Amino acid sequence: MRDSTLFAGLTDIVGNRHLLTDPESLQRFGLDRTDFWTPKPCAAVLPASVDEVRDIVRLANRHRLAIVPSGGRTGLSGGAVAANGELVLSLQRMDSILEVDTVGRSLRCGAGVVTGHVHQAARENGFYFPVDFASSGSSQIGGNVATNAGGIRVIRYGMMRHWVQGLKVVTGAGDVLDLNRGLIKNNTGLDFRQLFIGSEGILGVICEVTLGLAEPPPPGQVMVFGLPDYDALMALLGEARRQLTLSAFEFFSDNALGHVLARFDLKAPFSQRYPCYGLLEFDRNDDAALSLFRYLQEQGIRADAVISHSDEQVASLWALRENITESLSARQPWKQDIAVPIPVVPDFIRDVGGLIESEYSPLEAVWFGHVGDGNLHLNILKPATWDMEDFVAQCRRLMMSVLEKVQSCGGSISAEHGVGLLKKPFLQYSRESAEVELMRRVKAAFDPAGIMNPGKVFD
Ligand SMILES: Cc1cc2nc3c(=O)[nH]c(=O)nc-3n(C[C@H](O)[C@H](O)[C@H](O)COP(=O)(O)OP(=O)(O)OC[C@H]3O[C@@H](n4cnc5c(N)ncnc54)[C@H](O)[C@@H]3O)c2cc1C
Numbered sequence: 001m002r003d004s005t006l007f008a009g010l011t012d013i014v015g016n017r018h019l020l021t022d023p024e025s026l027q028r029f030g031l032d033r034t035d036f037w038t039p040k041p042c043a044a045v046l047p048a049s050v051d052e053v054r055d056i057v058r059l060a061n062r063h064r065l066a067i068v069p070s071g072g073r074t075g076l077s078g079g080a081v082a083a084n085g086e087l088v089l090s091l092q093r094m095d096s097i098l099e100v101d102t103v104g105r106s107l108r109c110g111a112g113v114v115t116g117h118v119h120q121a122a123r124e125n126g127f128y129f130p131v132d133f134a135s136s137g138s139s140q141i142g143g144n145v146a147t148n149a150g151g152i153r154v155i156r157y158g159m160m161r162h163w164v165q166g167l168k169v170v171t172g173a174g175d176v177l178d179l180n181r182g183l184i185k186n187n188t189g190l191d192f193r194q195l196f197i198g199s200e201g202i203l204g205v206i207c208e209v210t211l212g213l214a215e216p217p218p219p220g221q222v223m224v225f226g227l228p229d230y231d232a233l234m235a236l237l238g239e240a241r242r243q244l245t246l247s248a249f250e251f252f253s254d255n256a257l258g259h260v261l262a263r264f265d266l267k268a269p270f271s272q273r274y275p276c277y278g279l280l281e282f283d284r285n286d287d288a289a290l291s292l293f294r295y296l297q298e299q300g301i302r303a304d305a306v307i308s309h310s311d312e313q314v315a316s317l318w319a320l321r322e323n324i325t326e327s328l329s330a331r332q333p334w335k336q337d338i339a340v341p342i343p344v345v346p347d348f349i350r351d352v353g354g355l356i357e358s359e360y361s362p363l364e365a366v367w368f369g370h371v372g373d374g375n376l377h378l379n380i381l382k383p384a385t386w387d388m389e390d391f392v393a394q395c396r397r398l399m400m401s402v403l404e405k406v407q408s409c410g411g412s413i414s415a416e417h418g419v420g421l422l423k424k425p426f427l428q429y430s431r432e433s434a435e436v437e438l439m440r441r442v443k444a445a446f447d448p449a450g451i452m453n454p455g456k457v458f459d
Contacts, residue, residue, distance in 0.1 A: 071143025077420030111142025172447025249372030
């Protein structure tokens with residue numbers, strides 16, 4: 001019988017303890033942070049080395065068994081969901097920092113290292129790893145590479161792609177490739193490392209990662225502005241970029257703040273509420289921060305601002321922004337992670353907000369995101385009395401209109417979370433059919449049997 005020979009083969013590779021088939025494990029390993037699918041993997045396998053990953057992929061090829069590579073499962077687009085009897089391949093045991101090169105300023109680690117542990121290892125060696133976001137305490141470096149993660153400091157440091165110097169991968173065919181070997185200069189033909197970054201597990205398994213490290217930034221400060229509208233937010237962004245060395249420029253709507261204050265024991269930044277808020281992090285500069293506030297006054301913009309004077313204040317101001325996703329999670333929001341050109345942001349939010357109010361009431365739209373790079377997170381909340389099926393149907397209808405607007409302004413349907421299952425039906429709003437066809441052919445080259453995360457990104 002297929003299952004018994006398959007499971008015996010997997011047990012031979014990883015040992016009995018690291019092949020999990022109990023219901024609790026299948027539930028846990030079969031889902032990411034999306035709530036729209038029922039987990040149904042056949043098993044979860046936990047290899048400890050590149051060779052074990054290679055052997056598992058080769059065995060799966062022989063059995064024509066689909067594999068879902070699994071990191072910290074903090075993904076927000078269903079990329080790590082296993083709902084069709086797939087084998088979940090978790091990298092969680094490949095969690096060692098393998099080498100820190102303090103001269104070359106790089107760090108090599110297993111793909112299963114938690115992102116926050118890379119931050120810590122960089123710090124302990126006098127460096128800084130800048131890719132950071134609210135889930136970095138649970139997400140893994142392999143997952144960050146596979147999603148080309150962004151986060152809060154992209155405006156200054158770029159996305160994950162910018163920091164990946166080398167990858168050791170097992171392709172869907174079971175070949176081990178050492179891509180770029182951590183080199184800075186290597187012009188020797190096509191750079192397959194770049195294909196694996198953002199590939200969402202459809203080409204193969206990322207096993208080891210070499211990351212560049214940055215100089216630690218000078219001491220920073222955080223300011224939160226309460227603002228009358230999104231035009232004021234963009235005026236603030238333009239002037240802040242002129243006057244300050246920014247490392248983050250985030251925004252959130254007033255109802256996003258309301259959800260955070262209702263869920264967490266945090267203090268509101270101002271005695272009165274504003275329609276939207278901008279959060280800026282920058283290299284310490286008290287004078288510029290003051291003149292930024294004066295600039296808004298000169299423009300006739302009625303704003304309020306609070307600035308941090310201690311690490312505790314930095315943390316409590318950031319908590320207003322970083323806790324938004326958690327504060328909404330119990331409401332099972334329909335999430336969209338959109339990028340639009342920066343000049344379009346105010347009109348885009350106004351148009352979509354107006355559409356939701358006029359045609360989709362009582363759906364509630366919560367806006368926040370990394371507006372400094374045009375990245376808007378739109379979260380639609382389910383009314384308590386609606387069942388999930390009606391909610392999903394309404395959200396799909398709404399999303400067609402939203403994504404048509406994204407397409408017409410030259411934006412992207414997925415700024416940083418990836419396509420996964422959630423955005424697969426909408427891929428044509430961002431990519432030409434000729435591009436998707438080429439993606440299929442690239443996948444077939446790395447994964448001829450089509451066993452790597454099938455059904456994700458495209459069919
Ligand atoms: C509170 C919260 C805040 C977030 N904020 C941000 C943010 O600001 N910016 C951002 O970009 N994301 C954000 N995310 C989304 C998520 O944390 C990122 O997408 C993260 O990079 C996913 O990493 P992971 O290890 O959890 O991957 P998973 O969810 O496990 O997997 C994601 C995808 O990568 C594939 N994959 C995982 N590991 C490997 C591997 N070793 N080899 C091949 N494929 C693999 C999976 O198959 C899946 O397709 C947030 C999530 C939460 C819950």
